[in-house]
Amino acid sequence: MDLYSVFYDLVSQVPRGMVTTYGALAEALGDMAAARAVGYMLSVNPDPENVPCYRVVHSDGKVGKYTHPLGTQEKVRRLENDGIRVEGERIVGFENVLFTDFHTDHPLRRLREEQKRKRAMLSLETDITGNDVAAVDVSYHGDEAFAAAVVQRGSEVHVRTAVARVRFPYIPGYLFYREFPAIREVVRDIDGVLLIDGNGVLHPSGFGFASQAGVELGIPTIGVAKSLLMGQVEGQNVIVGGRPVARVLGRHCIVSPGHRVSLEDAVGIVRLLPNRHLYPMLLTMAHREANSLRLSELAHGGGERHLREGKEQGEQEGQGNAH
Structure with a gap:
């Protein structure tokens, strides 16, 4: 299975003006055990212009790290360019801009059933x-x-x-x-x-x-x-x-x-x-x-x-x- 392509498709579903979390993406993949892998796949994103990994933040609303020479500063700039307010590296009104409605068949859940x-x-x-x-x-x-x-x-x-x-x-x-x-x-x-x-x-x-x-x-x-x-x-x-x-x-x-x-x-x-x-x-x-x-x-x-x-x-x- 090409889980990378599946994952980057999920990230691409996050619309402009909204954000999602590492945990939400792990759940969309089908298993919270994938949370660390979510972070890794974001860090090696080969197409950051079309796969908006900057829209992935922490579950407490903190912006978090970003793989870019300017790091978090660039992540904040991109989020604000999307119309999202950030104060002190924390998203304002986080619950109102949180996206979790992924179109997914939960591939890891399917693999777990296959293992059974x-x-x-x-x-x-x-x-x-x-x-x-x-x-x-x-x-x-x-x-x-x-x-x-x-x-x-x-x-x-x-x-x-x-x-x-x-x-x-x-x-x-x-x-x-x-x-x-x-x-x-x-x-x-x-x-x-x-x-x-x-x-x-x-x-x-x-x-x-x-x-x-x-x-x-x-x-x-x-x-x-x-x-x-x-x-x-x-x-x-x-x-x-x-x-x-x-x-x-x-x-x-x-x-x-x-x-x-x-x-x-x-x-x-x-x-x-x-x-x-x-x-x-x-x-x-x-x-x-x-x-x-x-x-x-x-x-x-x-x-x-x-x-x-x-x-x-x-x-x-x-x-x-x-x-």
Whole structure:
């Protein structure tokens, strides 16, 4: 989904002589969790002359910041040019000029409903048919995503990379829609299990990024997070709702099943993989490759969307057939 275009259309609906708020725009998108993303998208508005981001203010009537060399001063000038009175950087008669009547289908609400439907397809019974063990990660620069997958097949390690334009900002609970388009390009034919830097069922919805990616791709996935998102730790188990949903293997290695793998089998697979400080080296390699791709693309100007594939001998990274 191109949420940027949807958002800028909403901002463009605010008529001359009226203002709206960050919260009103988040509600129009369908989730107040998007409030911070609203601020970010306003700050990178590519067409401020036609998308009047200066008409977005704080909920208490304060004008707020403005991405312009003159900052708030320029924002006030534009608002007053619209016929809005401002005193002490606060809008006079704020309630009378507040616009909230957006024409919207609340896209985030629709995505949340989609997540609920996909969650019904989730399986935590182990069903791994192939021998691949892969890991994937994404690095970012502006609206560019740089994805890398490291695929272990027998004694060989294959590296795949892809560059894609990102049209979805980071919003808590919607990471899948930001990262998946780039990840999909590098993991299309994985025949085994995929490790993802993130959470599986260890998530407020019970359906984190690793779980949703597994359902969407139709492959077994495991979430490996570096920090604890939620739950109580008892021994090594992470307890949510009275039952173990993840396991802490190390200070920065928290394993939760994504899709088509049980908690015990997910932990067993991760334990068998070569690691550094208990964190799987395959994920470390994917992180390194994604960052390397980003730096390389920026050094050469970038701009081209593409898929690359290479191969390394497994012994070069100390990798063996661990699954």
